[in-house]
Amino acid sequence: MxxxxxxxxxxxxxxxxxxxxxxxxxxxxxxxxxxxxxxxxxxxxxxxxxxxxxxxxxxxxxxxxxxxxxxxxxxxxxxxxxxxxxxxxxxxxxxxxxxxxxxxxxxxxxxxxxxxxxxxxxxxxxxYAANGDLFEKIIEKVGLGNHSVMSWESRLRIATGIANAVSYIHTATSKPIIHRDIKSGNILLDQNYVPKLSDFSFSISIPLGETHVEDAVRGTIGFIAPEYIASGRLTEKADVFSFGMLLLELLTGKTPWSLARLAESLNILFLDYFRSFIDNNRLREIVDSSIWEEEEEIKRQLQTFAELIVTCTEETPTERPTMMEVTKKLRQIERCLHP
Incomplete structure (x- = not known):
């Protein structure tokens, strides 16, 4: 009650x-x-x-x-x-x-x-979240004290924690909740750098017995799923798309907007631009240089992480994984980091 x-x-x-x-x-x-x-x-x-x-x-x-x-x-x-x-x-x-x-x-x-x-x-x-928001740490790179960069291990742990949270709101509440504004600026970090998903002001529930909900477009440009922009139709897969964009920020240290500008200058679509680095074995060129390592195992983890971004941001919602599947994949990458 x-x-x-x-x-x-x-x-x-x-x-x-x-x-x-x-x-x-x-x-x-x-x-x-x-x-x-x-x-x-x-x-x-x-x-x-x-x-x-x-x-x-x-x-x-x-x-x-x-x-x-x-x-x-x-x-x-x-x-x-x-x-x-x-x-x-x-x-x-x-x-x-x-x-x-x-x-x-x-x-x-x-x-x-x-x-x-x-x-x-x-x-x-x-x-209170003592360490501010994730955007500051990976995009602006401020407030890290003696650590000039956020490590790959920390980024992976943050991604897994937020994936857990989004999976929870999709499956463990009485009605599935769609966050609608997943991005680094809405991820806060406590004194132990435990990530906290914040700002549910745009969130919406899917009615019982329904598979989707329709509403005016809300969120942040660059993180909004294409089908939602086109139709106003929302499912949990819209959050999966936004989460894929968050992973992109974690991997590259850049915002979707800055990468989109680079793609536009080459007259190609933004996500095609990103995928070209994966398909042509040029991942190092787009990964945040501060987390790139030549060790083969780390490179495999980064490759798997990049491939997960691609599946999360597929144009067709049904081709994207569920957040439970995303969480499982991130845990597998973590286990490789700590066998």
Whole structure:
């Protein structure tokens, strides 16, 4: 049974609390029949104190739409997501994220601790990921301390962890959940570099008894499956395509957009451009130079990893593997690394 826990000192509910709470409850009942993890309501005062009034020194990341702040509450660090402005669509995305994450309990999914419903657009509170996001580490290559690069072993471990998480949301929830925005910027890393899949604001469930769902296109250009762009039709295979693009980032240290520009300059399709390096025994030219090794076993692992990218990004969805099959393949590569 769902439970919503409000702080005891908050006896006088506000207009926003009532409005957002009613909306959230309605969505919980529709999406998971009211069965969800407990959701804590943080007060405005608690979050102001935790973030030192949202001081700029507490900013972890900022985008056009929201800012992530580091906070400290009840002797633990937290991450606070505060949207910019009072756009109704932000409220819808916040509530959607709460609904999705209230059904999920997985070590490789960023845990939602609660939210503040007392503001026009709810504020979300998560566990703290001390090492930032994966995009910073493999694309911008910042924040690695004494390590100038992220090792192949670390990249493979991160890929396997996120594959586990996506496989979980596809198969272990009451209705399959499609994330819709898998990319390195949405992979956070905790103090031990355990990867955490984050940002479920675009996520959507496939109705019971159905094999797909139709919706307006959401996500990040370069990571969106072609059939979804063409038809608005979504299956779990759309996430497989996005995950293949994440693997591409891990392998090359480049974004799909930067590789697409290179392909465009040669007047060939982006994925054909990538596949040409595999087919013509030129993998070394596209693999991030910081992880390339001449050792034969490592080269075989990189080759297998690259071939997995190709299968995940097949144009026809039915030709892509399931995320369970992807996870199995990544574990096989890991076992070769640690026989």
């Amino acid at each position: 769902w439970r919503f826990k409000a702080p005891k000192e908050e006896e006088n509910t506000t207009e926003f609390f009532i409005q957002n709470g009613a909306y959230l409850l309605e969505e919980l009942i529709i999406s998971c029949n009211g069965k969800s993890n407990p959701i804590r309501n943080f007060s405005i005062k608690e979050l102001l104190k935790a973030t030192n009034n949202y001081h700029r020194d507490h900013i972890l990341r900022t985008t056009e739409e929201f800012t992530l702040f580091k906070g400290r509450h009840e002797d633990q660090f937290i991450t606070v997501k505060k949207f910019k402005g009072n756009d109704r669509r932000f409220t819808e995305r916040c509530v959607n994220e709460v609904v999705m994450l209230s059904q999920i309990n997985h070590k490789n999914v960023l845990k939602l601790l609660g939210c503040c419903l007392d503001t026009e657009v709810p504020i979300l509170v998560y566990e």
